[in-house]
Amino acid sequence: MKKGVGLRAAQRQILRDNDVLAALDERDVTDIAEGGRDVSALTDKELLEFIMAANLLYRAGEPLIDDGRYDFTYVAELRKRHPEHPFLHRVEPEPLALAKSVELPTRMLSTEKAYDFETITRWATRIEKAAAELGFAFDRLRFRATPKLDGFAAYDDGEKLYTRGDGRRGTDITRAFERGLKVAGTGERGQGAGEIVVSRSYFASHLAALFDNSRNFQASLIKEKELEEPAAQAIDCGAAVFYPFAQLPQWVGGWQELSRDFNDIVDKLWTQLDYDVDGIVFEMTEDAIKEYMGATRHHHRWQIAYKRNTETREVRVIEVVAQTSRSGRVNPVAEIEPTRLSGALIKRATAHHYAMVLAKGIGAGAMIRLSRSGEVIPKIEEVVEPKEVVLPQSCPSCGSDLVWEGDYLTCLNILDCPAQITNSIEHFFKTLGNIDGFGPSSVSRIYQGGTRRIRDIYSLEEQDLVALGFGPKQAQNMVEQLQRSLVEPIEDWRFLAAFGVHRMGMGNCEKLLSVFPLTRVFALTAEEIVEVKGFSDKSADEIIKGFSAVRSEFEALYALGFNLIVTSRQKEGGDRSGAILEGKTVVFTGTMSRGSRSDMQAQAKVLGAKVGSSVTTKTDLLVCGEKVGAAKLQKARTLGVKIVSEQEYLGMVAGAES
Structure with a gap:
């Protein structure tokens, strides 16, 4: 702007x-x-x-x-x-207000980002490790690099075009093709994920006077209202297209070549297309390694996007102020002399903790060197001229005395500190992910009205919310959303993670619940937690302390009857060896008629299966719904993978669950 x-x-x-x-x-x-x-x-x-x-x-x-x-x-x-x-x-959501949201044919994840070659090297090291575990020679593996288009993400299954939405649910924008939008490359529909983009040169010569930027124009192509003339002309002449990722120009080669010619490869791909590009995507090409490495809930582990940006500046600290976080930790923020760094006016920089402030002398009058890079913006790179430090004695939110916990000054007033309470409530609803309407403004209003516990929020009725200042319709929607969060299925690890226990993010919650049932975790000893791979003695002690702090709230909310999907776990004694899906790798493809694909994948995990996204040599079972691609079927037959219909699969698991 x-x-x-x-x-x-x-x-x-x-x-x-x-x-x-x-x-x-x-x-x-x-x-x-x-x-x-x-x-x-x-x-x-x-x-x-x-x-x-x-x-x-x-x-x-x-x-x-x-x-x-x-x-x-x-x-x-x-x-x-x-x-x-x-x-x-999680996948950064597209707005779903364009139309009613629908289930995507396949999940559309974001891409992990790297801002320097060292991060790319660490990513390649993880691939090398996976390759060794699978018996592949790393020096024979092939990497692919493609431009990362800066357009409007969408998915084309051959019949419908969807926005990416939140990665699971998007909106139907097939009207873009009905208006004449063409597919770049081969021109064929059904090539999966891609971006709606407009030619950079065409935008500059024909659209720059009418639209503030290309994003603004790209969105106009899919809006429900009638297509305006500039957009229609851009579609007619092929300047605006849907560009499938499969059609992007690419570089393919080994790691030795990639590491040697990294900058040249990036420079060439960045300027090869007449479309806006905001990075270069690197990925592994071997299907077996991709399957093995899998994905987080945010991105594929076998893929990474490289972006550019860095700058440094020396600046004087005016003072250091304290801010209280959800965990009670009080974070130091250095107010600095205003300075421009990478185009932004910087007035503050965050230090890690007060132990760092003390050790490095980040006090009023100190001279510090700031950097701007993708990982930390802005980051205090160095204290050039240290000064005396004055530590805060009380919490800036509630006034309680602060205590040292390791490197951090901490407010222990968990029950009455406004910053901790409101941030914890927001964290709960955001982590659940199946409820809308409880953002910062709503939570703040509820808190100011005297409701301080999540369990009490679930007891609020429409008239209570109206009394707090919400409109009647908004109050009705909020009550409906609270009920929705109880009824709509969510994973038990997500529910546990919503309580914000330190060191118990979603990954660790899923890891713990793969060994112990949810109803047992609050009674676990440190020894039992340490036995789970990935947990140390120190983290176990902190987790037990955190569980103790939230146990009452957890039990009250658990009693409300959330519809929890139980994490698949190995039972003591190994009595699941006879389960029909135990240890099998299952891939679901096509459109399912008896539920969403994600629901069937969750059910398969509960029954002990590993769920894959593509057919590989490790796949044991391919479950086919409607509209299955011929290539995937042919690959399954070539590899000797067992192929069953949705109905056959449901018959199989019916016996396994009984």
Whole structure:
């Protein structure tokens, strides 16, 4: 957005329609976007709210800031403060307000990001390790590199075109093809994931005077309203297309060649297409290794995107202020002399903890060197001239005395500290992921009205919410959403992770529940936790302490009857050896008639199966719904994989579950 212009009418309307602003107002959003407020000066709530607003506007075709600043400044700051924040470990959602959301034919994940060659090297090392475990020679493996298009992500199954949505559910935008949108490359439909893009040169010569940016134009191609003439002309002449990832220009070679010619490969691919590119995607080509490495809930482990950005500056610290996080840790934030770094006006920088502040002398008047890179923005690289440090004595949120816990000054007032309570409530609902309407503004209003526990929120009725200042319709929707969160299936590890116990992010929760049932975890000893791979003595002690703090709230909420999907685990004594799917690798393909593919995958995991995304030599069973691709069937037959219909599969598991 242009300096000093403020939000456009369309941007204001999108933010209001989606009710994302609470801690911030529209003037705050403008000020942050224009660099008037340093990112490190934002509270956690303000930072997340700005990120959500920027993401919403970007994906709705009304960008607030460019993709580089979004990644390198705001998301990176969130990653620095809270590496396990749920927002960082789920697919950044497209707005679903375009139409009713529908299940995607396959999950569309985000891509892990790298900002230097060292990160790419670490990624390759993980692939080398996986290759060794599978018996592949690393020096014979092939890597692929393709441009990362900066367009509107979509998925084409041959009959419908979907927005990416939240990675699981999107919206049907087939109307784009009905309006004449062409497919780049071969021109064939059904090539899966891709991006709706517009030629960079065509945009500059024909559309720049009409649209603020290409994202704004790309979104106009799929809106429900009648297509405007500039968009129709761009489609007619082929300047606007759906570009399947399968058709992208590519480089393929071994790791030795990739590491030697990395910069040349990146430079060539970055400029090869007449479309906006915001990175280069590197991936492993061997299906067996891809299957073995799998994916997180956010990205495929066998794939990574390289982006560029870095800059440094020396600046003077004015003072160091304290901010209380959800965990009770009080984080030091250095207010600095305003300075421009990579195009943004920086006024604050976050230090890791007060032990670092003491050790390095980050006090008022200190001279520090800041850097801007993808991982930490801005990061205190070095203290050039240290000064005396003054430590806070009380919590800035509730005034309670602070105590040292390791490197951190901590507020122990868990029950009454406003910052800890509201941040914990927000974390619970965000982590559940099956409830809307309980963002920062709603939670703040509920807290100010005297409701301080999540269990009590579930007891609120419409008239209670109206009394707190919510409109009647909004109150009705919120009560319905609370009921939805009870009824809609969610994984038990997600439910446990929602309580925000330190060291118990979603990955560790799933790991623990693969060994112990949910009803047992609060009675576990440190010795039992340490026996689970990945948990140390120190983390076990912290986990037990954290479980003790949330046990009462957990038991009250668990008693409400959430519809929990039980994590597959090995029972003591190994009495599951006779289960029909035990240890089998199952792949689901096609459109299922008796439920969503994700539900069937979850059921298979409960029965002891490993669920794959593609047919490989490790696949034992291919379950076919309707509209299955011929290539996948042929590959299964060639590899000798057992192929069954959805009905046959359901008959098999009916016996296994009884």
